[in-house]
Structure formats: C-alpha cells, structure tokens
Amino acid sequence: MHVHFLDPFRPRSSPVHRLDARVKFVLALAFILTTALAPMAAWPVYILLFALVLCIKILSDLGVRYVLRRSALALPFVLAALPMIFTIPGEPVALLHLGGWTITVTQPGLERFISIALKSWISMQSAILLAASTSFPDLLAAMRAVRVPRLLVAMFGLMWRYLFVLVDEAVRLLRGRAARSGQSSRPGQRAGGSIAWRARVAGGMAGNLFLRAFERSERIYMAMVARGYDGEVRHLPLPAVSAADWGILIVGLTVLGSLMRLGLLASL
Amino acid sequence: MLLSPAYMHIPDGFLSVVLSAILWLVSILGVSYALRRKNRDRDERQVPLMGVLAAAIFAGQMLNFTVIGGSSGHLMGAAIATILVGPWASVLVMTCVLAVQALIFQDGGLLALGANIFNIGIVGVAVSYMAYRTVKGLSGGRRWGVYAGGFMAGWLSVEISALAVGMQLALSGTSPANIAIPAMGGIHALIGIGEGLITLGVLAFIYANRPALVVGGGGQNSVSKLAWGAGLLLAIGVAVLSPLASTHPDGLEWVAKQKGFLNLAGGTLYRVIPNYVFPGIANQATATILAGIVGTLLVFGVVLGVTYLRRSRGISDN
Secondary structure: OOOHHHOOOOOOOOHHHHOOHHHHHHHHHHHHHHHHHOOOOOHHHHHHHHHHHHHHHHHOOOOHHHHHHHHHHHHHHHHHHOOHHHHOOOOEEEEEEEOOEEEEEEHHHHHHHHHHHHHHHHHHHHHHHHHHHOOHHHHHHHHHHOOOOHHHHHHHHHHHHHHHHHHHHHHHHHHHHHHHOOOOOOOOOOOOOOHHHHHHHHHHHHHHHHHHHHHHHHHHHHHHHHOOOOOOOOOOOOOOOOHHHHHHHHHHHHHHHHHHHHHHHHHO | OOOOOOOOOOOOOOOOHHHHHHHHHHHHHHHHHHHHHHHHHOOOOHHHHHHHHHHHHHHHOOOOEEOOOOOEEOOOOHHHHHHHHOHHHHHHHHHHHHHHHHHHHOOOOOOOHHHHHHHHHHHHHHHHHHHHHHHHHHOOOOHHHHHHHHHHHHHHHHHHHHHHHHHHHHHOOOOOHHHHHHHHHHHHHHHHHHHHHHHHHHHHHHHHHOHHHHHHOOOOOOOOHHHHHHHHHHHHHHHHHHHHHHHOOOOOHHHHHHHHHHHHHHHHHHOOOOOOOOOOOOOHHHHHHHHHHHHHHHHHHHHHHHHHHHHHHHHHHO
16 A cells, blocks of 8 residues: 555646746745734735635645645644633633633734634645645755755655655554454453553554664665765756746735735734 | 644744744754764765654654543654664754655644754754763663663653743743643643653664664764753753743743843834825724725635636636
C-alpha cells in the first residue's frame, strides 16, 4: 500500500498552478503577514482578505469545499484563545451561570477571540492553496530562490522523497501490531498490559522504524556516491521569472499593501 | 487525514508579529550555527542520514498507543533524535520535520514556524541533550543511566517546550498567562510521561540490536559544553519564569511592559497616515464601514466574474 494520499498536491491546469512557484511562495508569505498585521476587530479587512483567498481558490480549480474542509483541521487550537472572552476587562455582553459560578463575557474579549480565530483560519487557507497548487520540487526551488541554505534544502528534498516510504513502513508496523493483538468487543475490557508495557511496544516499533531508517540512509548514501556525490549539493540554475509572473507579483504585493493600509483605516 | 498526527503546533494568527519576528531571528541564528557545525564535520554521510531520520520521525509520530479511553500518546521526537545523532544534527532534523509539517500539512503556521522551530528544534533539543548527558554522565555510562536519561530527556523536552508555548501565547495577548501556562504545563506533564516511556522503549530496542548507536551517542563522545549549557539555561529560565508569569496575573508588570512594547510596533505601523478622513464623510466609523462595504462588494463582484469566466471557458473547452 502506498500512502500517496498524504501528498496534498492536486495537479490541475489552472492559472494558479501555472504561476511560478517562487512568485506563489512570496505572495503566500506576504498574504499571511498582511493577515497577521491586520489589527484586532478590523472586520472589513478580514472580509477583503477572505474574498481574496476565495478568488484564488476559484481560480485554482481546487474546489472551494476541498480547501474549506482541510482548513477546519487546525480549529481545535482556537481553544487556547477561548479564555480571552472572559478575562479581558470591558463592557459585559452576557453572563453565563455555571453551577455556582457566574462568568462574564466581555465585548473586547469576544472581539479579540473572534479576530484571532478568523485570522488563523484565513492564513491557513492561503497555506493550503500554496501546498495544493505547487508540487514539492517547485517549492524546493522557491526556497532556494529566497536563499534558504543549500544543505537544508537538500535535507527537505530527501525527507520528502523518503517520507512516503517510511510512512508505509509505519503503516505496516501498525498492521503487524493489530494482527498480533487480541481485542475485546466488550466495553471496558482493556486490551494489552499496563500503560508502561504498551508504551514499550510502541517504543519498540518506533525503534524498529529508526533502525530501518538508519540502514536505508546508508544504502542511499552508497547509491549517491555511486552516482558521483562528493558531499557537495549541486543544483541546476533556476530559470528566470517571466515578465507576466513579475507583473502578477507586483500587482499582488500592491493589493496586499493596500489591504495593510485599510487595516490602518480600521484601527483608527 | 486518518494517519496524520494530531495537529499540535502553533498556527498563524496566534502570535504577535513582533514576537514571531524575534523567534524567527533566534531560530535562524540557531539553525545556521548548527549548519556551520555540521559543515565543519565534513561527514557527507550525514546529509542522507538527517533527511531520512526526519522522515522517520514524521512517520514515527503515527505510532501511537492508547493511554486511557480514547486518548493516545505518541512521539514528538526531539529527545530521541538528540540521543541518536547529537544536538547539532538534531536541530536540523527537527527543523526539517517542522518545516515540512507547516508547508505541506499546515500543521503549524508559516509565520509561526520560527516560534515552532524555537520551541521544539532549539529548546526541545537543547533541554533533551542536557538531561540525557547529565543522567548518563552521573551513571558512568551504564545501561540504567541511558534508560533513565532517555526518559528524563523525553519528559523534560515536552514539558519545557509546552511552557515556552504557554508563555509565548500569554506574551502575544492570545491567552491569559494565569490560564495558558498552568494548562499547557499540566497537560504536557502527562503527555511528557508518554514521550518519556516511548523514548525509553526506542532506546531499549536499539540497545538490544545496535548498542553502538546508543553508547556512542551519534559518534561523538565528548560532551558539547555549548549545547549542554544552552539546555540548562533554557530549562532553568523557562521553569523559573513560567510560574512567576502565571502567579502574578494582575501585577504582571513585565508582561504588561512586554505587551506595550509588542503593541507599539503595530501602532506605529498603522499610524503612517494620521487623521485620515474619507472625502465627503466626516464620521470616521461610517467612512470605515463604507470602505469595507464598497471594497467587499467590488471584490465579490470580481469573484463572481472570475467564476463566470472559468465556467464559460470550461463549457467551450468541452
């Protein structure tokens, strides 16, 4: 079995897919920075940012539902900001009675919580669009273009190449454990020994995975040496960014810059 | 996403921009120092080893075991990577894991990636190294010392990283200090036990099969004083600061000061044009709302236009 479904890249022939990966990478980072810089409770800015991301979503042919479904995955983290609703002092909006306790929901608290959740959700969508419309080798080229160290880029590439192989191994280990373990359908009947014992089994599986990874890396090294590897990471030179892509980069950055200005308006 | 590990890194939108920038800077410094150290080693075997180990840690995070009921423990990996390949390679391996998780699986934000690399790749690795080396050294390199050190490294790295996350959330004004820090610390004191036990299991397995990997500690027998000292400083710093920050929620002067400093940067940026007034509209709130509505209508108009164009082209293609 191959777990290629882990790969988020969806090949399409949309203008977003065809755009130079370097331009896309820079624009996605600029978008996330603009979202982060938008002040709290700047609702018009959030709406415009969302509209922008929606626009690109439609242009990309990925399907709005696909992106929205994926973007829901990080929502549990929003819990971390939940206490803000009650702890920021300000005008009370509602009183909650929980047993003997009364909790006050304040307006600034509520605004702050919703702002954080929305900003996080909008940023997430642009990151999903980048990953779904750009193949990983193109992303690596984009990282080289923004001067990420060569050694690190080479490691990213190797990790990506063997990720699926090792995830397959992990799935096989999990299947092996499931096949050798008894399981009771009676609720409350615990399968296996103590927690420490179960942790040791999982640890043994992880150790097995690491040993296989070590051995595999030795074989990979031999194969690389056989093909002329001498410790230096070499790349083909990157092709020039086309004039049209430069245009898109400049227009995109201008739009994001003006959204930052609108954030200024909203914060006054 | 049945197989992907739990989403556990800080997403975008939760840290203030200034704090994200500072942590990016610290992480870049840490990672480039680790890169220099690895380049100095001139051991070209390390590149495939580190890449494949990063993939193995990503895959290893899927190997879970049930703790109680539906909850399950799984590996974070900073401790085991540090024990197997040493602190410098491990900084690079964890950076690799975190960057791929953020870029491809959106587990952790891109702007927040600096903070995530700092918390796990730098704090987690340095603290694991300090704990493992100290316990192993005290035991005189005996077998029980390796196991106890592995457990300590696993537990401490998870706990200190979690406290650091709690402090960063509090500093960014995303979560109140007196709730975020004890909550993160409390939950991860338990999660850390799982990490410690699983690290122990990994070490027991590797000790039985290839003892040289564990005893040699990634081929470097001399203790790196820099990594050890950094681990000690970070562990003590976080352990002292986090209870201080969480027990003084009102009089928390330094956090307030930090916050003031953090908000200042945002303020000056947004005060480029003071007293900006829309032509013809005196009321500022109305002007803002109008701008929002007009802009939104315009953009949604464009969205509709784009959809229409794509659809009509799709029909003509067929």
